[in-house]
Amino acid sequence: MNITKSIMDRIGGISPKSGGAKPRFDRKTFTLVSVTLLVLFPLLPFIDNYWIDVGFYFGIYALLGLSLNIVLGEVGLFDLGHTAFYAIGAYATAILNTKFHIPILALLPLSALAAGLFAWLVTAPVIHLKGDYLCIVTIGIGEIVRLTMINNPFGLTGGPNGINGIDTPNLIVPIISSRQFYYLIWAIIGIIAFGLVRLQRSRVGRAWNYIREDETAAEALGVDVRHYKLAAFVLGAALAGIAGNIYASKQMSVSPESFTFMESSLLFCIVLLGGLGSIPGTMLGALAITVFPEIFRPFAKYRLMFFGLALLLMMIFRPAGFLPRLRESGETLRAALRGKRRLPAEAKKTDKPEVRSPALADQGSPLLEVRGAELSFGGVTAVAGMDADITKGRITALIGPNGAGKTTLFNLITGIYKPQKGKINFKKEKISGDSPHAIVRKGIARTFQNIRIFPTLTCLENVLCGQHCRGSAGFVSSIFRLPSQRKEEATMLTYADHCLERVGLAESADRLASFLPYGKRRYLEIARALAAQPDLIVLDEPSSGLNDGETADLAKLLLSLLADGLSILLIEHDMSLVDMVSDHVIVMQSGRKIAEGAMCDIRRDPRVIEAYLGSEED
Amino acid sequence: MSTFIEQLINGLTIGSFYALVALGYSMVYGVMKLINFAHGDLFAFGAYIGYTILTSAAGKVTASIGIWGGMAFTAGIVAICVAIAGVLVERIAYRPVYPSGRLSLVVSALGVAIFIQNSIMAIWGSRPQAFPASVVPSLRFSLLGIPVTALQVTILGISFALMFAIWMIVEKSTFGAAIRATALDRETATLLGIDVRKVIFFVFALGPGLGGVAGLMNGLYYRAISFNMGWNYGLKAFTATILGGIGNIPGAMIGGLLLGIVESLLSGYVSGAWKDVFVFLLLIATLIFRPTGILGEKTAEKV
Numbered sequence: 077m078n079i080t081k082s083i084m085d086r087i088g089g090i091s092p093k094s095g096g097a098k099p100r101f102d103r104k105t106f107t108l109v110s111v112t113l114l115v116l117f118p119l120l121p122f123i124d125n126y127w128i129d130v131g132f133y134f135g136i137y138a139l140l141g142l143s144l145n146i147v148l149g150e151v152g153l154f155d156l157g158h159t160a161f162y163a164i165g166a167y168a169t170a171i172l173n174t175k176f177h178i179p180i181l182a183l184l185p186l187s188a189l190a191a192g193l194f195a196w197l198v199t200a201p202v203i204h205l206k207g208d209y210l211c212i213v214t215i216g217i218g219e220i221v222r223l224t225m226i227n228n229p230f231g232l233t234g235g236p237n238g239i240n241g242i243d244t245p246n247l248i249v250p251i252i253s254s255r256q257f258y259y260l261i262w263a264i265i266g267i268i269a270f271g272l273v274r275l276q277r278s279r280v281g282r283a284w285n286y287i288r289e290d291e292t293a294a295e296a297l298g299v300d301v302r303h304y305k306l307a308a309f310v311l312g313a314a315l316a317g318i319a320g321n322i323y324a325s326k327q328m329s330v331s332p333e334s335f336t337f338m339e340s341s342l343l344f345c346i347v348l349l350g351g352l353g354s355i356p357g358t359m360l361g362a363l364a365i366t367v368f369p370e371i372f373r374p375f376a377k378y379r380l381m382f383f384g385l386a387l388l389l390m391m392i393f394r395p396a397g398f399l400p401r402l403r404e405s406g407e408t409l410r411a412a413l414r415g416k417r418r419l420p421a422e423a424k425k426t427d428k429p430e431v432r433s434p435a436l437a438d439q440g441s442p443l444l445e446v447r448g449a450e451l452s453f454g455g456v457t458a459v460a461g462m463d464a465d466i467t468k469g470r471i472t473a474l475i476g477p478n479g480a481g482k483t484t485l486f487n488l489i490t491g492i493y494k495p496q497k498g499k500i501n502f503k504k505e506k507i508s509g510d511s512p513h514a515i516v517r518k519g520i521a522r523t524f525q526n527i528r529i530f531p532t533l534t535c536l537e538n539v540l541c542g543q544h545c546r547g548s549a550g551f552v553s554s555i556f557r558l559p560s561q562r563k564e565e566a567t568m569l570t571y572a573d574h575c576l577e578r579v580g581l582a583e584s585a586d587r588l589a590s591f592l593p594y595g596k597r598r599y600l601e602i603a604r605a606l607a608a609q610p611d612l613i614v615l616d617e618p619s620s621g622l623n624d625g626e627t628a629d630l631a632k633l634l635l636s637l638l639a640d641g642l643s644i645l646l647i648e649h650d651m652s653l654v655d656m657v658s659d660h661v662i663v664m665q666s667g668r669k670i671a672e673g674a675m676c677d678i679r680r681d682p683r684v685i686e687a688y689l690g691s692e693e694d
Numbered sequence: 695m696s697t698f699i700e701q702l703i704n705g706l707t708i709g710s711f712y713a714l715v716a717l718g719y720s721m722v723y724g725v726m727k728l729i730n731f732a733h734g735d736l737f738a739f740g741a742y743i744g745y746t747i748l749t750s751a752a753g754k755v756t757a758s759i760g761i762w763g764g765m766a767f768t769a770g771i772v773a774i775c776v777a778i779a780g781v782l783v784e785r786i787a788y789r790p791v792y793p794s795g796r797l798s799l800v801v802s803a804l805g806v807a808i809f810i811q812n813s814i815m816a817i818w819g820s821r822p823q824a825f826p827a828s829v830v831p832s833l834r835f836s837l838l839g840i841p842v843t844a845l846q847v848t849i850l851g852i853s854f855a856l857m858f859a860i861w862m863i864v865e866k867s868t869f870g871a872a873i874r875a876t877a878l879d880r881e882t883a884t885l886l887g888i889d890v891r892k893v894i895f896f897v898f899a900l901g902p903g904l905g906g907v908a909g910l911m912n913g914l915y916y917r918a919i920s921f922n923m924g925w926n927y928g929l930k931a932f933t934a935t936i937l938g939g940i941g942n943i944p945g946a947m948i949g950g951l952l953l954g955i956v957e958s959l960l961s962g963y964v965s966g967a968w969k970d971v972f973v974f975l976l977l978i979a980t981l982i983f984r985p986t987g988i989l990g991e992k993t994a995e996k997v
């Protein structure tokens with residue numbers, strides 16, 4: 077596939093409205109020009125202190141925008157109270173500086189720490205809430221923080237008037253002038269943006285995006301969703317705390333009126349105006365928010381009215397934002413790993429990855445045991461005292477009429493539900509009660525009945541999700557690109573490529589998953605599960621929606637996976653597929669096992685015939 | 695004891711404003727799955743229109759048909775104007791953005807809220823406005839030894855009548871069934887022949903209409919209104935919606951009344967300054983321990 081086409085596809089996938097639009101300019105040139113402009117701006121002869129200050133506040137909003145972008149843009153968590161973290165940073169600086177005379181720059185990390193810690197404390201109990209509910213909680217947190225500052229607890233916050241007399245920073249020379257402040261904030265943004273770009277292109281950044289795209293699928297494929305959500309809030313809050321620190325010292329005062337709900341709404345708009353998850357986009361969003369009121373200053377009375385209108389028009393005509401996030405191709409990811417130095421030997425694409433093949437010796441020994449598993453929803457019993465044994469090195473099929481509890485059993489095995497009674501052992505170790513991501517790490521990976529791929533990520537990134545649980549690179553090693561992280565990343569990329577090739581999707585690696593036709597999406601899900609290097613792969617109706625030819629291809633693929641030493645458990649309605657591949661069939665009805673054995677025996681079992689066709693007397 | 699009952703009546707009055715606004719949030723959320731951030735500002739818009747009618751154009755109305763007639767007339771006009779504004783908001787700001795997803799809708803809603811709030815400021819000015827005493831009934835009487843104003847009784851009467859009417863429409867009528875079906879599953883409702891556009895139209899006319907009347911009554915009760923009152927009332931009413939169970943009509947009413955009473959008792963017996971902090975803590979606690987609210991039903995996500 078040629079490169080222009082692939083770029084078009086990648087942009088097109090972000091929003092149906094901008095589909096197929098050609099990028100009007102090169103992002104690299106854009107970045108270069110903007111950085112040069114930002115550096116030269118305060119030195120231009122016709123720029124006075126007023127405009128340099130505007131540039132400074134642009135910086136504050138850019139930093140706040142970047143901090144919210146982590147939570148809202150990368151992870152997709154609706155945070156409409158982000159100003160709370162900004163306020164905590166500003167007030168921490170103000171209080172510690174005026175009461176204990178700690179220098180401003182020493183308070184910079186402390187403000188970040190205070191805001192991060194606060195975020196952890198307040199979001200940990202609510203992080204499981206979804207969408208709008210979390211949004212409401214964050215609004216509540218924002219209001220509580222603001223009201224607390226107005227109420228002046230223990231005389232700490234100075235009430236509605238806030239705190240005055242905050243020092244200016246001292247970085248070798250005292251930082252006082254508008255120009256010095258301008259360079260201070262932009263230098264900090266430069267460092268932070270550099271780190272954020274690296275995070276975006278790492279295991280951590282991808283995990284965030286998986287959660288944004290489909291939280292359930294991310295968790296079921298081995299991402300510790302809770303951990304990454306909390307980490308996003310803590311990091312986002314810490315950056316907002318840094319912005320608060322610099323803002324407080326520039327203003328030399330803080331007061332509650334700077335931290336209103338309106339302010340949080342503005343930050344939310346910055347991220348959406350720029351483009352979700354896009355770093356240059358967020359900067360542009362901040363520019364629009366700070367410069368817009370300046371341009372319309374002569375119409376002071378009407379400017380916010382226009383601003384509201386502009387937001388509206390923007391969402392109608394360009395909902396994906398100014399500069400939507402582009403996904404990196406596999407080549408870009410690899411090039412980033414190489415850096416200036418030579419490519420590590422193990423990262424060459426031509427190298428064959430080490431494919432784990434479970435020893436053929438213990439074939440036939442039990443792999444998964446379900447004992448008396450029970451689960452009911454309200455009064456409906458979905459699984460009632462189910463027993464099942466899945467044997468190593470076999471394809472086991474789970475069949476049964478609709479509503480028999482097959483998918484529920486799958487959800488029990490993969491940890492999405494916890495059994496109310498009974499237990500499930502995997503490789504002789506109890507797994508019932510573990511969270512889904514932990515079960516993936518132990519060796520069970522799954523696909524979904526109603527396909528759950530990550531639509532706006534590339535196929536390669538989709539498959540890398542499976543590899544997530546086999547890696548360990550965290551924030552520090554990803555930001556500094558430590559040798560261990562580079563090596564791990566290279567291995568992950570190679571393995572993901574291998575899995576794509578395994579299902580015949582190597583050609584589509586850099587395409588957005590949403591551009592795949594339906595049948596290929598099923599294969600992408602299988603590749604993603606394979607990438608988790610499981611012992612047991614659990615497929616929920618893999619043939620649904622496929623035609624006969626495609627089903628035959630699927631059967632071939634399953635048999636070849638079996639030959640590699642994988643064990644497979646599948647739910648299937650297509651008896652021809654069950655016939656073609658399965659060694660062992662388990663029949664479920666009303667949450668119970670009613671028969672099991674080889675397919676030829678199952679066909680003749682009267683209980684099975686009755687379950688499917690009704691008894692003859694009817 | 696009598697202070698307690700006074701606080702209770704005061705709480706009920708405030709609570710009925712919250713309940714009326716909460717109904718609008720809840721209906722819109724039910725049908726659109728959207729937090730209509732502009733709703734609070736439509737409430738303020740209603741208060742300002744009522745103010746204009748009562749102070750200028752309809753000063754004559756009050757003179758000719760009396761204070762009560764003037765109030766009823768004003769309430770009718772306010773309801774119609776704010777209902778039209780509500781429908782326009784949906785047409786202009788939400789319908790074109792709907793296909794772009796939830797996040798874009800949130801920004802669009804915030805944009806409309808900012809627009810309405812600042813339009814009010816541009817038209818009526820940034821300083822608070824006061825309702826003149828001549829248009830507000832001043833009748834007071836004592837009920838079992840507790841002082842009550844005629845206005846309080848009227849507000850409570852109108853609010854309960856409106857709530858009862860809405861409850862009847864949504865729970866008992868055929869059209870109400872269409873609304874509930876749309877809230878449950880928009881696509882299926884369309885397939886079953888329900889005119890979803892009509893439902894949306896109705897919800898965006900009725901919700902803001904009620905909110906506008908609540909805004910007017912709120913203005914008459916406190917006698918003062920300000921252009922940015924919508925944020926705060928919107929937020930409180932939204933809290934009430936969550937307390938009662940979002941998307942649930944009786945829940946919104948109960949949530950609103952409960953919140954009013956809790957607030958009033960908190961400011962009477964604990965602390966006026968910390969009252970709102972407690973309210974938001976209550977909101978968060980509800981979401982942690984009973985995210986579906988008092989009357990909401992649990993729904994499980996299908997995997």
